[in-house]
Amino acid sequence: MAFAAFGSSTPTTKGQTKSGRVVLALLLPGLLYLVLFFVIPLVSLVLTSLETPAASGKIGEYVPGLDFGNYAYVATKYWPQIARSFGFAFIATIIALLISYPLAYFIGVKARPWPMLQRMLVTLVIAPFFISFLLRTIAWKQLLADHSPIIEWAHQVGFLSPSQSFIGSNAAVVFGLVYNFIPFMTLPLYTSLERLDTRYLEAGSDLYASPSKVFRKITLPLSMPGIISGTLLTFIPIAGDYVNASRDFLGSSNTSMIGTMVDADFLQNRNYPAASAMSVVLMGIILILVTWYVRKSGTEDLL
């Protein structure tokens, strides 16, 4: 971006080349970081995803190659996990948005006259991070285990049919995903709503817009930046999550996601090319979706 901006000016005069050098110098640490921790691992990942089994035939031994079969293998074998990952991520993101928006609106707009309350509520939103999320997810597993009071109650009221478990179901995984990632939705929403100038809302109501119209035509579009960053910050990590869906936590073998399979291929099956191919696929799909999404959001088509 910075280069594009500078490229448009012709660096003929002394001053401009000088400022160009300064910019380069300022960008250098960041660029180095990117190369070291992003570009090199990425290249290594792609290379790994194309490796072929070593001649020795031993498990876990591979040699460099151009084996696109890894991708075919991954696509045919793991397409349910791929579909499930994005399905879960989509549903969990929507749920997180629906829960977060009113909450963020309350903290950012309604609670403005009480800054103390605002700060306290924001702290509460991030408070769960003070405890390891593995511990918290394990805790949920116990809270929602078969004979826990909550589940007993759910059986009684009929939310769950008799003898049906909650842990291991799709709903349990989505629940865990929403629970674990919701602060990533709430915080950006809060930041953008906290800056919302309520005078626009007043102008809207002065121009005959009912409260629901004011929300749709003014509040929502003005908080779009928060919605976009919030949904991206939740959707992307959820699509790659491997904890909630795993059998050891809230899921079962029927709920595994891409991350679960990457985990299994890397650490148990030692099928590094397949795991890498899966990661590349995950990244590719996310990249395509995000590009599409950001394009759309720029044109307000999402409304």
Add this chain to the structure above:
Amino acid sequence: MAGELSVAGADLELIDVRKDFPGFTALDDMDLHIPAGQFFALLGPSGCGKTTTLRIVAGLETPTQGRVLIGGKDITDTKPHDRPVNTVFQSYALFPHMTILENVAFGLRQRKVEDPLAKAQAGLDLVELGHIGARRPQQLSGGQQQRVALARALVNRPSLLLLDEPLGALDLKLRRQMQIELKAIQMEVGLTFLHVTHDQEEAMDMADTVAVMNKGRIEQMGSPEALYDRPKTAFVSRFLGQSNLFVGKVSEENPNSVSIEVGGAKITVDKKRAEKHTGTVAIGVRPEKATFHEEKPNLGADHVLIGPGEIIDIRFTGVSNQYLIEVPNIGEVTVFAQNVGKSPVVELGAKVWVSWKVEHSFGLRDLPDGTEDLG
């Protein structure tokens, strides 16, 4: 109720309205009646409650007490979007995520008026910004934004238009032009305008009725001429134009006039032009109504004469010269003399007498700040 474009303005009535903010009373016992189709100006210093008054009328603020009536209908509890009122906000409040044209069309769309974009375009043309409909508010200058805000409210043809310093950001020429434009629109459509300003010239120029506000109250209300000719409080006499004020005890009372004694001089006012006839009274005169003389003139009882004093400052302002005269025991007196070329040649330090016709004196209801009641 806001479905139809109104054909004419409606009258506005505020009855005993009061607004308390935590620890602060912004409006106190506000009573106001604006007849339909009037151009009404609310004039007052910063922080006196002008915006608060408009917000109460628009429904954006709930009065602590009192009623608001538009067209005879009590709308105190009506939501803002159901009131036949539009506001030109002091801060413009143009929607940043919409184009200028969409901003102007917003109210029309909400009321499902036919062909909103064409009407919005006409509104923009009216404020001479027809060519920038596709831009965003951030790309406009302050004055342009202000005119867009004006167009956005005007296109709705509300029965009552609230204008919160709608011309404050414009340069003098554009401002004059917009004043004429506004006045023309108001007369043509017969809308009721409630125009807030702290520019006294603008208020006097445009309004049928001017109300001068101070500290959450209306001090005085009337036609611009009446307000200028006969201010009733010290605040009004100084906020609208300039005044020389003299404070003294009533020393003489006649059937038609009262006089006070100030520093050995007798200052007289017609009874019908005085609010108060006993005790300590403040009497004023406008600087342009007073004249000065280099010789002590021989004037009858229909004139007030003070002096001699000394000219301590002369200011040339183009159309007139302003003289500041220090009169012993009385204080400083300002006199405006028209600059017609043959004004007396006087210099700093000259000894002069000041006089004016008794019929130009006005008697105030209160005393200027910082003077004490002489019992």
